[in-house]
Amino acid sequence: MAAESFDTQENGKSGHTRQQPRRATKRSHAIFEELQKDIMLGHLPPRAAILELQLADRFECSQSTIREALMFLQTDGLVERLPHRGTFVADSRGEDARELILIRHDIECRGVIRVLNHFGPLLRKELEADLDAMRQAAKEGDEYRLSLHDRNFHLNLYNAADMPSVSPILRRCLIHNHRYKILNSEPNRGLVETAERHVAILDALAAGDEKHAVEALSRHITTIVDFGPSILAVDADTGPEKLVPTKSGSAK
Structure with a gap:
């Protein structure tokens, strides 16, 4: 399931599902949120290549943690992961x-x-x-x-x-x-x-x-x-x- 910038929680006072700000419990969630912000603001521009090792150095974490964050971004359509070519920021047309x-x-x-x-x-x-x-x-x-x-x-x-x-x-x-x-x-x-x-x-x-x-x-x-x-x-x-x-x- 993709990470959210706002968690879904039940039992809201109004009786319907309430979106609440996430308190990240996993490092990959925090990285997902930071990368989502970079993509939304254009700091990572459309079609830019994403290098897992470079991100691992930036966030001081393992490449497996980066891969998990990228999977969340892929679920939201913000990145494309192409076999044998790598990961790229999705276009915005x-x-x-x-x-x-x-x-x-x-x-x-x-x-x-x-x-x-x-x-x-x-x-x-x-x-x-x-x-x-x-x-x-x-x-x-x-x-x-x-x-x-x-x-x-x-x-x-x-x-x-x-x-x-x-x-x-x-x-x-x-x-x-x-x-x-x-x-x-x-x-x-x-x-x-x-x-x-x-x-x-x-x-x-x-x-x-x-x-x-x-x-x-x-x-x-x-x-x-x-x-x-x-x-x-x-x-x-x-x-x-x-x-x-x-x-x-x-x-x-």
């Missing part, structure tokens, strides 16, 4: 990002009605704690920590839908959406505004308004990458049920 956003959009928006069935004061309090953590990270200019808490917000929210087989797919979409966003956004962008974009989602859910919750989530997800106003368009022939990637714009 606009085409992949667009498809993953479409998948994420479908998962989260279709799950709203199930989330509303479990949404109450305790879940809202947990999500507000995630939002406060995002705000704090944003104020400190820590984009990676903001990303962790942002992803945690969406995973905690979707966990209320009680779809455990789908949640890992959403988690992978979130990782790669955020990676692409970080690697392609302009420097010094509005991190505080990024955190505040979650308020509309919370307000709609707290009001029990399915329509506005779907609209808030849809806008939030489809503008996560700078493809233009939205990466979704209405198909003139089939109507609003058809989701079509736009051709406008490229990431800044």
Whole structure:
């Protein structure tokens, strides 16, 4: 099972699975988290070769420990391990990002009605704690920590839908959406505004308004990458049920 930057724990006060910050119990988990950060921030750029011996020296550990950490990264699609060629940082392409956003959009928006069935004061309090953590990270200019808490917000929210087989797919979409966003956004962008974009989602859910919750989530997800106003368009022939990637714009 892949290591997480946030552990999944049962028996949350709201009665659903709660994501909690990991307290690493194994060296490989700590190395996984550090390498994930390097990859997400571009310190290890797309397609860069990864040398196990070099990492073992850096982290002062055995190569078997490095291999375990790389297996976790491979499960998340952040590295590719090619027979007889070695290990490489996975590419981060606009085409992949667009498809993953479409998948994420479908998962989260279709799950709203199930989330509303479990949404109450305790879940809202947990999500507000995630939002406060995002705000704090944003104020400190820590984009990676903001990303962790942002992803945690969406995973905690979707966990209320009680779809455990789908949640890992959403988690992978979130990782790669955020990676692409970080690697392609302009420097010094509005991190505080990024955190505040979650308020509309919370307000709609707290009001029990399915329509506005779907609209808030849809806008939030489809503008996560700078493809233009939205990466979704209405198909003139089939109507609003058809989701079509736009051709406008490229990431800044």
